[in-house]
Amino acid sequence: MxxxxxxxxxxxxxxxxxxxxxxxxxxxxxxxxxxxxxxxxxxxxxxxxxxxxxxYVPPQWPSPEHSQQFHLDLTVEDLDAAEKEVLALGAKPLETEDRSRTFRVYADPAGHPFCLCAC
Incomplete structure (x- = not known):
């Protein structure tokens, strides 16, 4: 329980x-x-x-000197389509170069890291 x-x-x-x-x-x-x-x-x-x-000071990612504290994993059907949409809404790419992975890392408009993850 x-x-x-x-x-x-x-x-x-x-x-x-x-x-x-x-x-x-x-x-x-x-x-x-x-x-x-x-x-x-x-x-x-x-x-x-x-x-x-x-x-407020946004987290730094990646940074061994400054913890990101937490991040959100958001599951999506299509990484490429979702990426275009979050970037249009103001997200910033943090780690998106390796297109073979099943996730990509972004920062929201206030600097919090979040991942788009393929389901």
């Missing part, structure tokens, strides 16, 4: 609404705003939440 279940994954960022809009478009979710907090709701998945962090 589990002690708990994931209620939300929360990301610090400079602009919660802008980052929530990015992930809502990537994941097909809806955005719900509260005072200092924005949620992205996707049916059947944990909530992805965003909170303002004064003085």
């Amino acid at each position: 589990a002690i708990a279940e994931v209620g939300a994954v929360v990301l610090d960022c400079p602009d919660p609404r802008a980052l929530a809009d990015f992930y809502a478009r990537v994941l097909g979710g809806s955005v719900e705003e509260q005072e200092d907090w924005v949620d992205v709701k996707v049916p059947g998945a944990p909530t992805l939440s965003f909170q303002a962090a004064p003085g």
Whole structure:
């Protein structure tokens, strides 16, 4: 028996609404705003939440001196098609050169790393 279940994954960022809009478009979710907090709701998945962090500094990837702390793995049917779409939404490529791998690494508009992974 589990002690708990994931209620939300929360990301610090400079602009919660802008980052929530990015992930809502990537994941097909809806955005719900509260005072200092924005949620992205996707049916059947944990909530992805965003909170303002004064003085926010994005993670550096890859960097042995600075931990990335965590990243999201997003499963997609077509890596090439998904890559075009996330880049058009403002993602930045971090590690995408090796096209033989089943994943590619990007940074969201606030600098958090995430991977597109072939299913």
